[in-house]
Amino acid sequence: MKENIIVNPTVMEDLVEEISTNGVRRSIRPVYKTNDFALYNDDSLELMSRFPDNYLDMVFADPPYMLSNDGFSCQNGRMVSVNKGKWDKSKGFNEDLEFHETWIKECKRVLKPEGTIWISGTYHSIYQCGFLVQKLGYHILNDIAWFKPNASPNLSCRFFTASHETVIWARKDKKAKHYFDYEAMKNGSFPEDSIKKPGLQMRSVWSIATPSPSEKVFGKHPTQKSLSLLKRIVKASTKPGDIIFDPFNGGGTTGIAAAMIGDRKYIGCDLNSDYIALTIKRYEAIKNDHEHQLFDSNKLNKEETTMEKSIFIPENDVISENGYFSMNEVVALLRSYKSEPSKVQFLADMLEE
Numbered sequence: 001m002k003e004n005i006i007v008n009p010t011v012m013e014d015l016v017e018e019i020s021t022n023g024v025r026r027s028i029r030p031v032y033k034t035n036d037f038a039l040y041n042d043d044s045l046e047l048m049s050r051f052p053d054n055y056l057d058m059v060f061a062d063p064p065y066m067l068s069n070d071g072f073s074c075q076n077g078r079m080v081s082v083n084k085g086k087w088d089k090s091k092g093f094n095e096d097l098e099f100h101e102t103w104i105k106e107c108k109r110v111l112k113p114e115g116t117i118w119i120s121g122t123y124h125s126i127y128q129c130g131f132l133v134q135k136l137g138y139h140i141l142n143d144i145a146w147f148k149p150n151a152s153p154n155l156s157c158r159f160f161t162a163s164h165e166t167v168i169w170a171r172k173d174k175k176a177k178h179y180f181d182y183e184a185m186k187n188g189s190f191p192e193d194s195i196k197k198p199g200l201q202m203r204s205v206w207s208i209a210t211p212s213p214s215e216k217v218f219g220k221h222p223t224q225k226s227l228s229l230l231k232r233i234v235k236a237s238t239k240p241g242d243i244i245f246d247p248f249n250g251g252g253t254t255g256i257a258a259a260m261i262g263d264r265k266y267i268g269c270d271l272n273s274d275y276i277a278l279t280i281k282r283y284e285a286i287k288n289d290h291e292h293q294l295f296d297s298n299k300l301n302k303e304e305t306t307m308e309k310s311i312f313i314p315e316n317d318v319i320s321e322n323g324y325f326s327m328n329e330v331v332a333l334l335r336s337y338k339s340e341p342s343k344v345q346f347l348a349d350m351l352e353e
C-alpha cells in the first residue's frame with residue numbers, strides 16, 4: 001500500500017482530491033473534472049502511482065502499438081504515412097516490453113480483485129502485452145477479434161490485408177468473480193455487427209467498422225477507436241457506479257462511451273494536451289445532447305453500412321507531420337515499382353479514385 005494515501009476513497013472526488021494533495025511528490029490535478037468524469041494531462045504511470053490499491057473496477061488500455069515505422073498506407077485513396085506520432089515509435093523489443101510491463105503491472109495493483117482489464121493491439125504489440133498479462137498473474141477471460149469490415153487495402157500486394165485487432169480481456173485475481181452483462185450481450189441490439197445474430201450468445205469475433213465521420217466532428221485522434229466497440233466493452237464489463245480508467249485516453253472514446261451508457265465514473269489520462277482538449281469537446285457535446293443524437297447509433301450504423309461498401313475508407317484518418325506523400329515521393333515510388341506492373345496499376349487506380 002502506498003504511504004500518505006487515503007485508503008478506499010468512495011467517490012471520485014475523494015480520489016481526485018487525494019491525488020491533488022499528495023504532499024510526497026509533485027501533485028497531479030485533473031485538467032477537467034465533473035462529478036463523473038476526470039481528465040489528466042500527464043504520464044499515466046505518474047498518475048497511477050498516486051492511486052490506492054484495489055480501487056478501479058475496469059481498465060481499458062489502448063497503448064501505443066509501436067507501429068510508426070515510417071511506412072505508408074492508403075487512406076481515402078491517398079498514400080499517407082503510417083506514423084501516428086513520436087509516442088507510437090518503437091524503442092526496440094526490450095524497451096517496449098519493459099514499458100508494457102510497467103503499466104500492466106501498475107494497472108493490476110490499482111484494479112479491484114474482481115476488476116478487469118481490456119488491452120487492445122495488433123501483432124506489433126499484442127503478443128508482448130498478452131505474454132505480460134500471463135506473466136503478471138492475471139486470469140485471461142477472452143481474446144476478442146475486432147474485425148474491421150472496412151479496413152484499408154494493402155498497398156504492397158505482397159501479403160494479406162490487415163483487417164482486425166485483438167482485444168484481450170482479463171481479470172486481476174484468478175479466483176475472484178468478475179462482472180459480465182451476459183443478458184445485454186446476448187439480447188441487446190447490435191445492428192452494426194453482421195456477425196452477431198439476435199438472441200444468440202455474443203461470440204468473440206466482433207464486426208465493427210472503424211470510426212464513422214460523425215465520431216470525428218470535433219477533430220480526430222490518429223488511432224481513435226470506434227464508439228460501438230467501446231460501448232460494447234463498457235456495457236459488457238461494468239455496472240452502474242463503477243470506476244473506469246483509461247491510461248491512454250487519446251480522443252477519450254472510452255470516457256465518451258461511459259458517458260453515453262451513463263452511471264459510470266471515468267478517469268482518463270494522456271500526455272498530449274490536444275487529445276485532452278478533443279476529449280473535453282466530445283464529452284461536453286454528449287452532456288448537452290441528452291438524446292445522444294450527435295453520435296446517434298442508427299445514424300452511425302447507416303454510415304458504417306455505407307462505409308463497408310467502399311474500399312478506400314480510412315482505417316484511421318492519420319495526418320502526422322509528414323502526413324501525405326508529395327508528388328515527388330509518389331513518382332519515386334512508381335519508379336521503384338517499375339518492374340512490378342501490378343503494383344503500378346494498383347497505385348494508379350488508387351490515385352485516380
Ligand SMILES: C[S@@+](CC[C@H](N)C(=O)[O-])C[C@H]1O[C@@H](n2cnc3c(N)ncnc32)[C@H](O)[C@@H]1O
Nearest residue numbers: 043044062221224225248250251252253270271
Ligand atoms: C493508441 S492511442 C489511444 C487512442 C484512444 N483509445 C482513442 O480512442 O482515441 C494512445 C495514446 O496514449 C498516449 N500516451 C502514450 N504514452 C502515454 C503515457 N505514458 N501516459 C499517458 N498517455 C500516453 C498517446 O498520446 C496517445 O494519445
